[in-house]
Amino acid sequence: MNDLEDSIVKLLRITDRRGMEDLIEFMCYNDFFISPASIKHHGNFPGGLARHSLKVYYLLRDIQEKMYHMGADAIDPDTIIIASLLHDISNMVRYDGVEGAYSYNFNHAYEEHCMLSVDIIRKYTDVTALEVLMIRYHMGVYGTVEFNRGSGEYTLKEMLEQWKRSPIIKMLYICDETAAAEGL
């Protein structure tokens, strides 16, 4: 187990959530820790998905701490861990191939990226309503014009309603975008 994998597994175990060991095993079996984060954009190298997910976790944890000190609601630390580390878990089954020659796995390429992540998590462990919303809307504006399906996963209006409901939903998108802008 490398440092990246070790950090992610330790954080997931902190949540002590039912079925987490089975989910971790499923992640290992499906190459979560060696998958790319994307095949054309950020993190398109082996381990890119794990590196991206951990970066998003650190960004979201830090920004939530700052927002809390400025008066925002407290958020369960487990929610920060689950939503950030697992928001892109579906990417571990969406791509095939090796570095330099990644391609879409067409068994999953046309499924909704965000909700496929939620569906995978739900098979193994519990996910709260807030975590579902954070993961569902983590693509921000990109999710309204999703790349491969010809239509978005949600509308701009729906997304803005959720952003108003809880800033942490918007913040996961901001952290996702920030990590991607750094190439992770």
Ligand SMILES: [Fe+2]
């Ligand atoms: Fe994503």
Ligand SMILES: [Fe+2]
């Ligand atoms: Fe992401």
